[in-house]
Amino acid sequence: MWRHSELLRVLRARGDLWDVAPGVTGLRGETARLFAALERRIGELCLGETIDEWRVPPAIDFATLARADYFASLPQWLTLASHLSGREGVLLRVAEHPEPALAVRDAATPPIVALNPAVCYHVYAGLAGQILHAPRLVTAQAGCWRHEGARHGTLERGWAFTMREVVFVGNETDARAFLRCAAEQATQLAGGLGLDSAIAPATDPFFAPTARAKQLVQRLKELKHELLLPIGDGRTTAAASFNLHDTFFGEAFRIRLPDGRPATTACMAFGLERWTLAFLAAHGPDAARWPAFPALGELAEVSDV
Amino acid sequence: MWRHSELLRVLRARGDLWDVAPGVTGLRGETARLFAALERRIGELCLGETIDEWRVPPAIDFATLARADYFASLPQWLTLASHLSGREGVLLRVAEHPEPALAVRDAATPPIVALNPAVCYHVYAGLAGQILHAPRLVTAQAGCWRHEGARHGTLERGWAFTMREVVFVGNETDARAFLRCAAEQATQLAGGLGLDSAIAPATDPFFAPTARAKQLVQRLKELKHELLLPIGDGRTTAAASFNLHDTFFGEAFRIRLPDGRPATTACMAFGLERWTLAFLAAHGPDAARWPAFPALGELAEVSDV
Numbered sequence: 232m233w234r235h236s237e238l239l240r241v242l243r244a245r246g247d248l249w250d251v252a253p254g255v256t257g258l259r260g261e262t263a264r265l266f267a268a269l270e271r272r273i274g275e276l277c278l279g280e281t282i283d284e285w286r287v288p289p290a291i292d293f294a295t296l297a298r299a300d301y302f303a304s305l306p307q308w309l310t311l312a313s314h315l316s317g318r319e320g321v322l323l324r325v326a327e328h329p330e331p332a333l334a335v336r337d338a339a340t341p342p343i344v345a346l347n348p349a350v351c352y353h354v355y356a357g358l359a360g361q362i363l364h365a366p367r368l369v370t371a372q373a374g375c376w377r378h379e380g381a382r383h384g385t386l387e388r389g390w391a392f393t394m395r396e397v398v399f400v401g402n403e404t405d406a407r408a409f410l411r412c413a414a415e416q417a418t419q420l421a422g423g424l425g426l427d428s429a430i431a432p433a434t435d436p437f438f439a440p441t442a443r444a445k446q447l448v449q450r451l452k453e454l455k456h457e458l459l460l461p462i463g464d465g466r467t468t469a470a471a472s473f474n475l476h477d478t479f480f481g482e483a484f485r486i487r488l489p490d491g492r493p494a495t496t497a498c499m500a501f502g503l504e505r506w507t508l509a510f511l512a513a514h515g516p517d518a519a520r521w522p523a524f525p526a527l528g529e530l531a532e533v534s535d536v
Numbered sequence: 537m538w539r540h541s542e543l544l545r546v547l548r549a550r551g552d553l554w555d556v557a558p559g560v561t562g563l564r565g566e567t568a569r570l571f572a573a574l575e576r577r578i579g580e581l582c583l584g585e586t587i588d589e590w591r592v593p594p595a596i597d598f599a600t601l602a603r604a605d606y607f608a609s610l611p612q613w614l615t616l617a618s619h620l621s622g623r624e625g626v627l628l629r630v631a632e633h634p635e636p637a638l639a640v641r642d643a644a645t646p647p648i649v650a651l652n653p654a655v656c657y658h659v660y661a662g663l664a665g666q667i668l669h670a671p672r673l674v675t676a677q678a679g680c681w682r683h684e685g686a687r688h689g690t691l692e693r694g695w696a697f698t699m700r701e702v703v704f705v706g707n708e709t710d711a712r713a714f715l716r717c718a719a720e721q722a723t724q725l726a727g728g729l730g731l732d733s734a735i736a737p738a739t740d741p742f743f744a745p746t747a748r749a750k751q752l753v754q755r756l757k758e759l760k761h762e763l764l765l766p767i768g769d770g771r772t773t774a775a776a777s778f779n780l781h782d783t784f785f786g787e788a789f790r791i792r793l794p795d796g797r798p799a800t801t802a803c804m805a806f807g808l809e810r811w812t813l814a815f816l817a818a819h820g821p822d823a824a825r826w827p828a829f830p831a832l833g834e835l836a837e838v839s840d841v
Binding site: 246249250251252255256257258259263264266267283284285286287288289290291292293294295296297302303304306307309310311312313314315317319322323325326327328331332334335336338339341342343344345346353357374376378380390391438440441443 | 551554555556557560561562563564568569571572588589590591592593594595596597598599600601602607608609611612614615616617618619620622624627628630631632633636637639640641643644646647648649650651658662679681683685695696743745746748
């Protein structure tokens with residue numbers, strides 16, 4: 232197992248990663264190839280669950296977030312997108328300002344969308360109002376944004392990061408079976424990549440001061456588990472999570488079973504940068520020493536052409 | 537060729553596309569599968585050019601944009617990302633507000649990054665200060681954001697959209713050869729998909745009032761071409777562009793040739809949503825009537841499993 236700081240030092244020194252802001256990271260070279268291989272491998276695993284793959288938008292409307300109680304439960308993570316004013320005078324000030332980075336901050340209009348904090352809200356919104364005659368499994372990958380104050384760490388805890396989710400919508404029995412199977416698949420994936428893993432209970436960091444958040448904590452307790460992977464220095468990262476939401480989203484988005492009861496929802500989510508980090512921590516930054524795995528092998532063939 | 541409005545009506549009616557804001561679109565069903573197939577096909581074409589694939593960050597710092605003269609030349613397109621204040625009182629107001637969508641607008645801190653307006657600025661920044669002993673070819677795909685006021689159209693002109701670029705950095709002769717080859721490859725790609733295409737000269741819509749923009753227009757004229765694809769109703773969309781930047785970015789980012797002169801840069805950019813729209817306009821929304829192409833065939837096999 233590599234020391235965390237040493238690993239990042241080596242990757243930065245050879246230009247394989249760089250940050251444009253805390254927690255907003257780019258990848259090049261072997262590290263970019265590894266990320267692409269893991270992205271493909273995890274995508275295949277999730278498509279094996281279902282071929283209903285959506286391409287969700289990169290942002291989400293405030294109405295959907297409000298319906299999901301996001302503002303009350305996790306406001307601290309939100310990142311908003313604002314375009315500039317279309318007024319010529321405002322743009323001219325930006326264009327001609329000696330320090331445009333300062334001027335541009337005053338030129339933005341009030342934000343009208345949030346960048347995705349997760350993928351699954353799009354799925355609940357997409358199924359809103361429906362009566363499900365069969366369980367639904369949807370997969371999607373998207374860039375997500377969660378601001379975590381001063382806690383950002385390169386690859387480990389991104390302000391921007393990449394999430395692949397599988398979302399289940401149906402009855403409670405099937406939801407629990409889905410999550411058992413999901414945790415087993417993620418554990419097998421880790422083993423196949425030569426990574427030690429452990430499944431542990433977890434809770435979302437709901438915004439504590441509100442009564443609403445306390446209700447949510449109470450209601451959702453013991454419904455979240457995480458797959459932990461070592462990243463060196465005795466630390467682990469939550470590289471996947473397995474979440475049972477009871478009928479919370481089924482009620483909020485009026486997704487119902489044929490008997491009229493609200494649907495139960497569950498999801499499995501992978502954080503792709505964290506899998507990349509855990510792989511590098513276990514196997515080191517030198518690609519020649521990496522164990523082969525199917526998606527990596529395919530990419531290697533391409534590079535030989 | 538399908539009528540544009542009729543095509544979108546059919547796709548919306550069967551749930552294949554939806555907008556969360558003007559120009560911010562999600563895809564499902566056959567349309568999502570088509571997008572994925574085109575994404576893969578275009579990615580293969582670009583990886584054929586080069587295996588130096590970067591995974592650029594989803595946002596870009598203001599210093600890089602200033603260095604690229606972006607604030608002076610195209611400020612009207614900018615979209616900024618802001619996280620919320622970390623102060624508990626501010627978050628509490630959002631969490632408990634009866635209309636959180638209103639409260640959240642006042643809770644955002646000044647933006648510190650812009651969402652990518654294009655992919656290639658990351659490449660110039662990544663090569664800044666280097667002396668190139670051989671030409672560089674880099675490819676990357678990323679979500680991009682350009683706000684175009686009231687001009688947004690679903691798939692045709694997104695506020696958010698997906699760009700795949702190949703960036704060339706080297707000498708002028710090789711840059712021109714790269715662009716000739718790029719335009720030929722894009723034309724062949726269109727033909728292979730059963731799409732009529734035409735290459736036409738174009739100019740970027742530089743922010744007109746500034747003297748700086750006028751200089752840019754003068755300097756960069758006749759250096760941009762676009763591949764136009766029909767989208768019905770007698771209209772076309774610029775589905776790819778081929779751009780020669782002379783030594784503009786070589787100078788700005790101090791990327792030099794071995795003899796000390798600034799490098800010439802050029803890029804080819806594909807707009808994936810526009811290729812999807814042009815394909816649908818030509819072949820209709822019914823997947824059973826689509827012509828096969830390699831990446832689509834591969835996906836079809838997956839769906840048969």
